[in-house]
């Protein structure tokens with residue numbers, strides 16, 4: 001089968017299209033014919049090993065898992081003998097960042113992992129980007145214990161994480177003030193934001209409101225800048241480590257004082273989470289935002305684009321045309 005392989009850490013150019021052996025499902029696994037996947041910031045982070053810490057999970061000197069791709073949507077082609085919840089022909093989507101493998105024509109996954117049938121109202125191509133940004137957003141929203149009626153600021157509202165966060169925070173009943181650039185104001189309003197601040201025209205720190213939660217979902221601001229916007233016990237979370245990894249340090253220190261604090265939740269995803277996300281898609285409460293689409297053979301170009309930090313939502317890779 002065709003797969004994108006990287007045998008060393010580095011820039012997008014380390015990704016190569018190769019012929020590799022088609023995987024065979026174990027007794028508890030399914031074999032998925034991948035129709036669509038994404039190139040996400042997670043894939044790029046593990047490929048570049050920009051943060052050395054990622055090597056503890058992915059191999060210290062060279063990548064343990066040489067085919068990336070954590071999000072997928074496809075069709076079950078084989079089932080292991082112990083599999084009970086899927087059958088051949090089921091259309092499925094899901095997420096796996098422990099062994100990756102979706103940048104290929106086929107991948108295997110255990111049936112009890114983060115995989116479920118696609119929402120009835122989406123195509124395989126539309127279902128592929130449901131999970132990456134949304135599960136990070138969900139994890140951070142849960143950590144901040146967002147409840148109905150609260151005020152939440154989402155800084156940088158047009159990435160994969162933040163475009164999901166706007167929709168999820170609205171689902172939990174809180175008021176959203178979203179910060180984005182001029183070209184994305186209408187998109188962000190359409191996602192449900194109550195107030196949109198254009199950061200090219202207005203300093204977001206000068207707005208006349210305070211927040212229970214400031215979510216820097218593109219890692220471009222800081223606790224220091226956001227602090228005046230927080231209520232007395234307000235919470236700041238960033239998707240990045242911050243300058244000199246300050247967000248880790250602040251997450252250890254600030255909760256000790258009982259006032260405004262930084263949290264740095266460790267992301268995770270379960271089967272229950274993706275079933276929950278699927279239910280939101282089916283209820284019309286969440287729809288992943290898709291930017292560009294590329295073919296599998298164009299993955300280097302796709303990764304370069306993702307690494308500009310300017311994508312809107314997710315970049316989808318079409319594996320089966």
Ligand SMILES: NC(=O)c1ccc[n+]([C@@H]2O[C@H](COP(=O)([O-])OP(=O)(O)OC[C@H]3O[C@@H](n4cnc5c(N)ncnc54)[C@H](OP(=O)(O)O)[C@@H]3O)[C@@H](O)[C@H]2O)c1
Pocket residue numbers: 040041042043045046051133155156157158159160161162179180181182183184199217218219220239240306309310311312313
């Ligand atoms: N290391 C990892 O494994 C990992 C995994 C996942 C995510 N992350 C981090 O999480 C963050 C979000 O990732 P993502 O994939 O959701 O989105 P992303 O690709 O980083 O975000 C792109 C969006 O950010 C907006 N943006 C760029 N500069 C901005 C600024 N100064 N202020 C406000 N918005 C700005 C852009 O819109 P405009 O240009 O119109 O503003 C664009 O729509 C990134 O920092 C990423 O590194 C890391």
